[in-house]
Amino acid sequence: MKKLIWALLLTPLIGQTTEVPVNVTAQQFVDLQQGNAVYPGFRRAHAKGICVSGEFRSNGQLSDYSKAPVFQPGVTPFTGRLSIAGNNPTAPDLKAPVRSLALSFSISSTEQWRLAMNTPPVMAVAEPHTFYQQILAIQAGPAAIKQFFSEHPESKEFLAWAAQYKASGSFASETYNSINAFYLINQNGKKQAVRWVMQPTVTVATTDAQDVDALQNEIANRVAAGNVVFDWVFTLADAADDENNATKAWPDSRQKITAGQIVINNTTAQLEGGCHAINFDPLVLPTGIEATADPILRARSSAYAESYRRRATEQLTGALKEPEND
Amino acid sequence: MTNTERFSLSMRLFHWGMAALIFAMLTAGLLMVASLDGWQLTVLTAHKVFGVIAALLVSMRLINRLRQPIPALPDDLSHWQKMSARVSHWLLYGLLFAMPVSGYLMQYFAARPIDVFGWFRLPAALNVNIYNYALFRELHSVFAIALICLIALHIGAALHHHIIRKDKVLKSML
Incomplete structure (x- = not known):
C-alpha cells in the first residue's frame, strides 16, 4: 500500500522529468496488478474466468510455415480459459474492459504450447515499464489516464480501437488477438514473423443483463447447446513490419492464412x-514457434511467473478460499 | 585421510569450475526472477540448460571425490571444528544436487519441457500439478538461500584458516 501511494505521488514527477520510465521489477508489477485486495490462490490479473476445453481442427494450411505438429492436418485437444480483465475473481462480467481467451496444448512430454489472447489487437505502450505507468494512471482516474495517453502518442492505434470497440453479449462473439508477434519456423529453418487472431463465427448483440456472471452463464449455456467455433487466422509480416512493437498493427493487405478452427465443446467452473x-505463459512454445524480442511479450512471461508463484504457494498452504459473490 | 597436502588437480578443477558456475547461476537466478526486461528469457533459458550441466558435473565430482584421498584437516582443530567442517562439506554437496533437482521438478510439474540448446528437450508432466510446482518452486528458493549462506560460511572458514590460523587448508585447494 505504501509503495502504491509513493508510486502515485511520484507519477506526475516521472511524467514531467523524463521520457524513460522508472524500471520496475516483476514483483512491483504484480503488486500493482493485485492491488490492495488480494484474493489468495487466484490469478493476479484476469482473476475471473471459466475453464473450457475442445479441439483445434487444423487444415494443414500453415504446415509449410511451421514444423509444429499441431499445424499438420488433424485434431489437437486443448484446455483453455475464457476470462475478464481485473484482479477480482467475483467481479461483474460486463464491467470489464477486456476479455480473454487462453489455450494450452499439451502435445507430449516434450512439447507444450500456451497461448494468451485478448480483445484489443494492439497494446497502448511498447514496453513494460511504461505499461506499469499506464496501469498507475488507470488506477488514478480519468484525468491521469487522459494525461498519460497525451504523453504517449504510441497509444494512438490502441485508442482508435477502443473508441470503436463495442463489447458483445458473449465470449463466443469476441475477437481474440495474439497482440505480440511470434516466429514460425519451418522444416528448412526459415523464420516468418506472424500474429494471429481467433475470429468468432457468431454475432451476439451487446447485453445489459444485471447478472454478475452474465458472460459465464451465457457461454456455459451456449456450449451445452452446441460447439462454439473460432477461425484461427494468421497474419504474415513482411519486411516493412516491426514484429517487436506491439503498439502497431500490420497493414490489412498482409497475407492471411486460416490454419483451422478452434472448437470449444465443454465448460467447467474454473476451480473445478x-x-x-x-x-498461460505465452513463452511456453513448441518446436516450430519462437518468441520475438518484443519487450511486452518477454515481460508477460516474467510477470505471469511471479503471479503464478504467488497463487500456487497460496494454494499449497491452503490459503485459497472461494470468495462469495458480493 | 592420508598425508596428501593438496587436493588433486581434478578436484581443484571441479572445485573452481563449479564455484564459477554456481556463482553465475545464483546471480542469474536472483536477477531473473525480479526482471521484466527482454534479457530475462535468454538468461532463464541458459539457467535451465546450465542447471542440467551442473547436475552432471556434481555427479562426476562426487564420484571423483570418493575415489581419491584428500588432505587431512589440521591436527590442532577442535573436535567440533572438524565435525562442522565435514558436515558443512556434505551439506554443500547435498545442496549442489538439491538445486538442479528442485529446479527441474518445478519445471516438470508446471508442465514446461526444458529445451537444451535446441538439441533435445527434457520431458515434463503432461498436466500441471500446481501443488507440486509450488512445493518445488519454494524449495528451489530455500535451497538457494541455504546455499548462499553455506558458501559464505565456507569462504569465511577458508579465510580464517589462511589469515588467522595461517595453516595450509586454503592452499590445499589452490
Missing part, C-alpha cells in the same frame, strides 16, 4: 476445471 492450475 483443468485450467486453474495452468500458467
Whole structure:
C-alpha cells in the first residue's frame, strides 16, 4: 500500500522529468496488478474466468510455415480459459474492459504450447515499464489516464480501437488477438514473423443483463447447446513490419492464412476445471514457434511467473478460499 | 585421510569450475526472477540448460571425490571444528544436487519441457500439478538461500584458516 501511494505521488514527477520510465521489477508489477485486495490462490490479473476445453481442427494450411505438429492436418485437444480483465475473481462480467481467451496444448512430454489472447489487437505502450505507468494512471482516474495517453502518442492505434470497440453479449462473439508477434519456423529453418487472431463465427448483440456472471452463464449455456467455433487466422509480416512493437498493427493487405478452427465443446467452473492450475505463459512454445524480442511479450512471461508463484504457494498452504459473490 | 597436502588437480578443477558456475547461476537466478526486461528469457533459458550441466558435473565430482584421498584437516582443530567442517562439506554437496533437482521438478510439474540448446528437450508432466510446482518452486528458493549462506560460511572458514590460523587448508585447494 505504501509503495502504491509513493508510486502515485511520484507519477506526475516521472511524467514531467523524463521520457524513460522508472524500471520496475516483476514483483512491483504484480503488486500493482493485485492491488490492495488480494484474493489468495487466484490469478493476479484476469482473476475471473471459466475453464473450457475442445479441439483445434487444423487444415494443414500453415504446415509449410511451421514444423509444429499441431499445424499438420488433424485434431489437437486443448484446455483453455475464457476470462475478464481485473484482479477480482467475483467481479461483474460486463464491467470489464477486456476479455480473454487462453489455450494450452499439451502435445507430449516434450512439447507444450500456451497461448494468451485478448480483445484489443494492439497494446497502448511498447514496453513494460511504461505499461506499469499506464496501469498507475488507470488506477488514478480519468484525468491521469487522459494525461498519460497525451504523453504517449504510441497509444494512438490502441485508442482508435477502443473508441470503436463495442463489447458483445458473449465470449463466443469476441475477437481474440495474439497482440505480440511470434516466429514460425519451418522444416528448412526459415523464420516468418506472424500474429494471429481467433475470429468468432457468431454475432451476439451487446447485453445489459444485471447478472454478475452474465458472460459465464451465457457461454456455459451456449456450449451445452452446441460447439462454439473460432477461425484461427494468421497474419504474415513482411519486411516493412516491426514484429517487436506491439503498439502497431500490420497493414490489412498482409497475407492471411486460416490454419483451422478452434472448437470449444465443454465448460467447467474454473476451480473445478483443468485450467486453474495452468500458467498461460505465452513463452511456453513448441518446436516450430519462437518468441520475438518484443519487450511486452518477454515481460508477460516474467510477470505471469511471479503471479503464478504467488497463487500456487497460496494454494499449497491452503490459503485459497472461494470468495462469495458480493 | 592420508598425508596428501593438496587436493588433486581434478578436484581443484571441479572445485573452481563449479564455484564459477554456481556463482553465475545464483546471480542469474536472483536477477531473473525480479526482471521484466527482454534479457530475462535468454538468461532463464541458459539457467535451465546450465542447471542440467551442473547436475552432471556434481555427479562426476562426487564420484571423483570418493575415489581419491584428500588432505587431512589440521591436527590442532577442535573436535567440533572438524565435525562442522565435514558436515558443512556434505551439506554443500547435498545442496549442489538439491538445486538442479528442485529446479527441474518445478519445471516438470508446471508442465514446461526444458529445451537444451535446441538439441533435445527434457520431458515434463503432461498436466500441471500446481501443488507440486509450488512445493518445488519454494524449495528451489530455500535451497538457494541455504546455499548462499553455506558458501559464505565456507569462504569465511577458508579465510580464517589462511589469515588467522595461517595453516595450509586454503592452499590445499589452490
